[in-house]
Amino acid sequence: MLPNLVLYEREFNQVTDVVKRLVANANAKVVFLVDKNGQLITSSGQTDGIDTTSLASLTAGNIAATGGLAKLIGEKEFSILFHEGEKDNIHISIIGHRVILVVIFDERSSLGLVRLRVKKTGEELEKIFEVIDTKSVTDQSGLGVDSPFAEITDDDIENLFS
Amino acid sequence: MSFINYSSREINCKIVYYGPGLCGKTTNLQYIYKKTNPQARGKMISLATETDRTLFFDFLPLSLGDIRGFKTRFHLYTVPGQVFYDASRKLILKGVDGVVFVADSQVERMEANMESFENLHYNLREQGYDLDSLPLVIQHNKRDLPNVVSVEEMNKAINQRNVPNFEAVAPEGVGVFETLKAIAKMVLIELRKGAGA
Numbered sequence: 001m002l003p004n005l006v007l008y009e010r011e012f013n014q015v016t017d018v019v020k021r022l023v024a025n026a027n028a029k030v031v032f033l034v035d036k037n038g039q040l041i042t043s044s045g046q047t048d049g050i051d052t053t054s055l056a057s058l059t060a061g062n063i064a065a066t067g068g069l070a071k072l073i074g075e076k077e078f079s080i081l082f083h084e085g086e087k088d089n090i091h092i093s094i095i096g097h098r099v100i101l102v103v104i105f106d107e108r109s110s111l112g113l114v115r116l117r118v119k120k121t122g123e124e125l126e127k128i129f130e131v132i133d134t135k136s137v138t139d140q141s142g143l144g145v146d147s148p149f150a151e152i153t154d155d156d157i158e159n160l161f162s
Numbered sequence: 163m164s165f166i167n168y169s170s171r172e173i174n175c176k177i178v179y180y181g182p183g184l185c186g187k188t189t190n191l192q193y194i195y196k197k198t199n200p201q202a203r204g205k206m207i208s209l210a211t212e213t214d215r216t217l218f219f220d221f222l223p224l225s226l227g228d229i230r231g232f233k234t235r236f237h238l239y240t241v242p243g244q245v246f247y248d249a250s251r252k253l254i255l256k257g258v259d260g261v262v263f264v265a266d267s268q269v270e271r272m273e274a275n276m277e278s279f280e281n282l283h284y285n286l287r288e289q290g291y292d293l294d295s296l297p298l299v300i301q302h303n304k305r306d307l308p309n310v311v312s313v314e315e316m317n318k319a320i321n322q323r324n325v326p327n328f329e330a331v332a333p334e335g336v337g338v339f340e341t342l343k344a345i346a347k348m349v350l351i352e353l354r355k356g357a358g359a
Contacts, residue, residue: 004356005165012169037257038221038237039165039174053204053223057237061209061218064253149173149353152230157350160226160234161343 004136005035011132012042018124020044022101026117027109029088032102033125034059041099059092059102082111093118096126098133163257164353172233175349176257177342180282181264182274183215183243186303189332190264191222191238194342197335198224216242219254226346236346243278252285260297260349261286262341264332265320267302267310272319279320293323297348300327301341306334 007015015033023031023045030045032052038060040052062081070078081092091103091114101122103114165174179187188208195206204223211217220240227234241251263282265275283293300321302313313329321327326344330337 004163007165007167007169009169012167035165035257037163037165037176041165041167051205054207054221057221057223058207061253064256065218065250068249068253149230149350149356152350152354156229157347160229160346
């Protein structure tokens with residue numbers, strides 16, 4: 001079981017920068033970074049008109065289902081998935097067993113270029129997530145000492161529903 | 163497993179609706195979708211068969227508002243209830259923060275309820291969770307039907323932990339938001355515990 005995923009400003013910005021760079025380097029339309037549980041971490045590119053929340057959830061479902069298939073045939077996981085459409089294509093890869101990198105691209109790019117750039121980006125992201133994980137483990141609850149949740153009252157919770 | 167983003171000041175939690183086939187998990191989500199302000203919810207996604215049976219999952223993102231300056235979002239999922247979809251059910255449970263167990267109150271479905279509850283226990287344990295400590299709410303659904311088992315009997319069968327439980331008629335919305343509110347509260351309280359308060 002993985003600990004809570006907690007992203008602080010510094011790592012969030014680092015991750016977002018890496019994702020932004022990938023959009024440019026791979027000539028991609030959009031790049032998403034999604035947690036394996038289906039939560040969107042960050043995105044960059046032409047995200048207008050894309051339901052990013054649904055995309056994150058379905059990507060995670062897709063990876064989970066493919067992971068299930070992998071186990072059935074004795075593989076650990078399938079780390080890369082590729083979906084080819086008439087105009088747009090989706091390249092999905094697992095980074096450090098924990099997050100999912102989604103690249104959407106059209107004819108202005110190519111599968112070869114995307115694969116090449118994703119490989120490099122994956123290594124960068126893996127390093128950042130190692131730091132994020134270490135921070136989460138140091139603090140077993142997954143929440144920092146300055147967590148806003150340590151002080152929430154029953155009234156705060158009740159107010160959400162009023 | 164919640165996801166806390168300090169940069170965008172957001173917290174995302176995952177709630178899974180579990181229960182036997184045709185107990186009304188999808189109906190719960192459909193009612194919530196119908197009755198929620200469009201600004202507070204995203205698109206509802208249903209991966210279902212041609213006969214409207216859940217194949218993989220339903221998904222509904224919901225915004226509850228701010229808590230201490232953090233946007234609080236809940237992702238609601240259902241699992242496919244039919245017994246043979248067990249592999250898919252396990253996948254949906256990954257990263258869960260709270261479970262709503264929807265039970266079918268009809269007498270002929272009691273065995274299915276107990277089997278599904280047992281299955282929930284087992285699948286959670288496989289993922290490293292303990293159902294006895296995970297936020298859990300039970301919904302006794304279909305209370306409007308003629309052949310229902312009493313709530314006491316149902317609690318005896320599936321609610322030994324004595325968690326909050328609600329009577330419901332999901333298509334009409336009876337008990338639907340009460341159930342959601344209860345599980346959302348339990349998940350937030352669990353977060354507070356985790357924060358060491």
